[in-house]
Every structure is written in structure tokens, then in C-alpha cells.
Amino acid sequence: MIRPARVPKLTIKTTLFILAACLAVEGLGGLFFMASGLYNIAADEPHFTLARWMLQAGRTRSIQFRSRGIKVPNLRDPSLVRNGFVLYRKNCQPCHGAPGVAEQQIGRGINPKPPPLEIASNHWTNSQLFWITSHGLKMSGMPGFGSHLSETDRWAIVAFLRRIVLLSPADYERFSNATDLGIGGQNFSWVSNEDYGFAQLKAQGNSDRGRDLLHQYGCITCHTIAALSSGNTGPPLTDYAERQYIAGLLVNVPANTVAWITNPKRFKADTAMPNLNVQPAQALDMAAYLYTLGSPRRLTVLERIVAGHRSRSDY
Amino acid sequence: MRSAAVFVFVVAFLSSACNRSENQAEAATGGNAKVGRHLIYSYGCGSCHAIPGVAEAKGTLGPPLQGFAYRTYIAGSLQNTPENLFRWITKPQEVVAGSAMPDLGVSDRQARDIAAYLYTLQ
Numbered sequence: 001m002i003r004p005a006r007v008p009k010l011t012i013k014t015t016l017f018i019l020a021a022c023l024a025v026e027g028l029g030g031l032f033f034m035a036s037g038l039y040n041i042a043a044d045e046p047h048f049t050l051a052r053w054m055l056q057a058g059r060t061r062s063i064q065f066r067s068r069g070i071k072v073p074n075l076r077d078p079s080l081v082r083n084g085f086v087l088y089r090k091n092c093q094p095c096h097g098a099p100g101v102a103e104q105q106i107g108r109g110i111n112p113k114p115p116p117l118e119i120a121s122n123h124w125t126n127s128q129l130f131w132i133t134s135h136g137l138k139m140s141g142m143p144g145f146g147s148h149l150s151e152t153d154r155w156a157i158v159a160f161l162r163r164i165v166l167l168s169p170a171d172y173e174r175f176s177n178a179t180d181l182g183i184g185g186q187n188f189s190w191v192s193n194e195d196y197g198f199a200q201l202k203a204q205g206n207s208d209r210g211r212d213l214l215h216q217y218g219c220i221t222c223h224t225i226a227a228l229s230s231g232n233t234g235p236p237l238t239d240y241a242e243r244q245y246i247a248g249l250l251v252n253v254p255a256n257t258v259a260w261i262t263n264p265k266r267f268k269a270d271t272a273m274p275n276l277n278v279q280p281a282q283a284l285d286m287a288a289y290l291y292t293l294g295s296p297r298r299l300t301v302l303e304r305i306v307a308g309h310r311s312r313s314d315y
Numbered sequence: 316m317r318s319a320a321v322f323v324f325v326v327a328f329l330s331s332a333c334n335r336s337e338n339q340a341e342a343a344t345g346g347n348a349k350v351g352r353h354l355i356y357s358y359g360c361g362s363c364h365a366i367p368g369v370a371e372a373k374g375t376l377g378p379p380l381q382g383f384a385y386r387t388y389i390a391g392s393l394q395n396t397p398e399n400l401f402r403w404i405t406k407p408q409e410v411v412a413g414s415a416m417p418d419l420g421v422s423d424r425q426a427r428d429i430a431a432y433l434y435t436l437q
Contacts, residue, residue, distance in 0.1 A: 044353070044356070044357045045356075046356060046370030046371060047370075052370075052371070097417065099415055100413060100414065100415055100417055101417055102417035102418060102419055102420075108358075108359070109357060112371075113359040113361075113362050113371070115362050115374075116362060116363060116374070116376050118376065119374070119375055119376050168415070169413050169414065169415050170413055173413070224382065230382075232382065232385040232386050232387055233386075233387040233388060234387075234388065234391065235378030235379070235386070236378065236379050236381065236382070238379065239365075239375065239379070242375040243375055243376075243377075243378070244375060244376040244377075244415070245376060245377065245415045247390075247391055248377065248390060248411055248414035248415045248416055249411070249413065249414065249415070268391060268392065268411070270392045271391040271392055272387070272388045272391050272392065273391055298375075
């Protein structure tokens, strides 16, 4: 009486049919949507969140996949970095800008926006940067330079992208002057031997003590720190580890954070951040705490680059 | 029934609070906050700043602009008034020479709209 075999068969068939119908309708719907012109392709309007996510994720995976196996040459050669700087200024700065320098008209209004490479470079490995520079990125304004810059020149640019992340606007201007005037010989800091305070932070910075000191010195009355406070006199320090510049003037590395906290007026005479007589050792503890805020990626990459520049080893 | 009434009240309150902040911001600056938000997107301020409510604005080069309406100073050196904010947005290099925020060629009219949006950020 009961025929169990037929029921599932029907169900499977029906399900398959419904699925196929759905796909067809969706496909048609998608086609219709594209053909109708309803999707806004204007570059001055943002993408839908989903479209943006799909483009971004696909792009990242593709770059990771395509750049496998590229051999990285020695990027710590000062003359290579110098050459990379000159090439960057000519080929990349018009769209991407540089520390303290805006992109030119041609770089405005492109969607997606050419990001400042003093922060974006940190997301990529050397071979990935080389790949992007060589091939460019489809469906965006990023051109490929493989056909008109030699391989050495493209590596020189990558070498400079590893340097630009440590340059302040004043440094960049110094670099520009040096090449314009044809100076900048052996002793010029194309590759720096400084350690930017990373070693000391690691050896002596104590973030628990630092947090207590932020309370003691009243830093939290002026600054918002997501977990601690909501002061409005100065900028929020939430995600401080990710921030590129301090007060718009200094690259955010441990040595500069300590220097700023101990004596902000030294860098900006009229700044509203007071000198609070913080001792360098205490400022180091405060820095250790501030660097726990936000993603640690930027500092990890910078630390590796600094170590590489100093030891002349790979990074 | 009660919870529905509470819900309607909360929504009405929130939307009026939101409009109030927008109205205040526009009265203080003489600009249009919605136009300002669009300008912030197309000038790409968001590639350097995290700005609530603006698509793709999660840049980490400069300070986040969340809660900007309540901030006391601009770039540590100007009182946060509408006039000073217009000046900063149009000519940051005149305020802090050598700042990592470059002059972007924003016009006076556009600066009013941009400022109107920034003052809705509470």
C-alpha cells in the first residue's frame, strides 16, 4: 500500500526543478538588472557592501595566488632605494600621493581610490608588491608597469615602498631636495641604520604599568581610548598601533611616540598637548600600552623592515 | 502593545535626535550635511581617516574623526569652531606647515558642506 520509493523521487525531482527554475530566474534577473542600467556604475558613488566585498576578496586571493614563486633580490641597497624613490615620484606619486604631498588631479575621483602607499604597502609581501607594480589591477585605475619599466626598476620601486612607510613629510621633502640637487651621497639615509626604538620597547616597555600611568598623568582626560576613557580635547588614541603619523608630523614608531609624549612642544610649538614632565622610561611604558590598541600588523611589518635595513639581511 | 508603543517612541526619538544634530550642524556652518558626506567620499578623505557613516572610510594615516562635533581642537592648534574648520579643510598646510594632511583643493563652499557633515559626528 505504502510506496516509500516514489515520494523521495518526486521530492528530488521537484527540488531539482525548483532549484533550476530559481537559478534561471536569478540569472535572468541578474542579466536584466545589468542590462537595465539600474546598477550605478558612477565612480563618485560607493559600491554596495556585497559588491565591494566580492571585488576586494577576489582581488586579494588572485594577487596571493599569482605572485607565488617570485624570487626577491636584495632590497637593502641604498642606490636601489634612491633609484626607486626617483621612479616613485615620477610614476606613482601622481595617483597615490606621498608623505605630505597630495595626488595630482589625475589621481582624484578614481574609484576605487588609489590608497596612500605609506600605509597600504604593509598589507603585501615583496613579491606581491612586485606583481601589482608589474601587472596592475583589473577593473581599477591601477596600471601595470611591466611593459615600460625594466625588472630592476620595478624592484627598485618595491625597495622604496619598504622605505616610504618610515618617512615623515619632512623626510620625503629632504629626499626630493637631495635628488633635485643631485646630492645625497654615501651618508644620506636612503637606507636607515636607526632602530626607531623597537629594541628598547621590547626589552623595557611594560604595558600594564603604562596603562596605570595614563591614568596618573591625566592623559585619559583629554584622549578617548576605547577601553578606558572618552576625553575630547585631543584626537582619539583608539587603534593607535595602526596610526601612521603622530600630530601629522612624525612617523608613529616607538622612539617618536616616546619623544612626543615627553615633549610635544619640541615638534609643534603651539600644540594644545601640554608638556607633562613624563620621564622617558614612563613614556616607554605608556607607548607599550598604546601599541596594544588595534591590529599589531603594521608594527610587526615595520619592525621586520627596520631589522632588515640594519642587519642587511632579508626582510 | 506596550512594547510596540515603546518601540515607536524610541524610533521617533532616535530619528528626531539624528535630525536635530544635522539641523544644528547645518545651522552652525551654513552647509548641507548630505552633500558634505558625498564630497568626503569623492575627495577620498576616508583613505586617511576613519569616518563613521562614509563608505570605505577606514584610513589610518591620520586621526579618526568619530565624535568630531565634541572635539576641542583641530590638529592640536586651532579651537574647533566652524570658521577654523573651514580654514583647516581648505588650507591645512597654512595651519601646520609640513603636515601629513596636504592641501586638497577643497573650495570654500565645499568646506561648509564637509564641515556640516563632520559636526553631525557625535
